[in-house]
Amino acid sequence: MARLYLARVRVTLKAGVLDPQGEAVKQGLVALGYGGVKEVRVGKYLEVRLEAPDEGQARRQVEEMCRRLLANPVIEDFTLEVAEI
């Protein structure tokens, strides 16, 4: 019997990969007066709702989705949380 799960995925740039967007956001914040901001890095947040027989399989599938499509392993890392909904 399939259950419904919500996976929350965070995709972030690997350390050492330059982030020009983050740099532009940082400059924006500094221009707004937040002089203490030292660095900004911009990532992606995705929500995947899927059916799966159990949480373990839901998690495994989403990890596979991350490795195959949602994150580019050359430049990105990912983390995920899965909960039944």
Add this chain to the structure above:
Amino acid sequence: MKFGVVVFPGSNCDRDVHYALGAVLRQPVDYLWHADTKFTGYDCLVLPGGFSYGDYLRPGAIARFAPIMPAVMDFARQGGLVLGICNGFQILLEAGLLPGAMLRNHCLQFRCQDTYLRVENNATPFTGRFAQGQVVRMPIAHNEGNYYADPETLRRLKERNQIVFRYCTPQGEITPEANPNGSVENIAGLINEEGNVLGLMPHPERCVEELLGGTDGRELFASLIDWWAKQRLHGAHNSF
């Protein structure tokens, strides 16, 4: 020499490539539809520029899984010639047919301009008509052309002469000012280890006639035709 130009949803440079190959270079050329899973009898495939799948998620990330791509990858693995231009280069990177990845231009601008390129390797099927170190001019039009490879990959690329084009000054110097997008080591185009797959961000199909302001792009396609003709003369064959 028979060319196939793959058309993905959102590709928009397919017609210019078809015109360059068919009308200017007078070669047989077909469009190959992204949803078809097989094709046969082609000597070279071109993945053209554009915004396949809207560049959603990452440029080329979704095109890489189009129904035609397994056949494209088989073709490349068997030694077939594959040319990826701009979005096509991005697709080849996402598909792993070329190493590395594309990031957003460091200046965060969509750069639409002519660039000067230095030919770093004229011993490829794509660059035989250029002199080693020759400076050519081709236009770019992209937002994500900032090529990235980690230090280990970069070392291997240099060791094996896989860097084919670098952004340079009109005098052929590799400088940060000549780099329109922040690409590591000013890399504008590179080839795989086997030498049959080339990806480049500039658009050769946009400089194939004097009316367009230059013909350096025509020489890239003509190099392929020369190379292929020589292979045929020697009895080699790589049409699949």
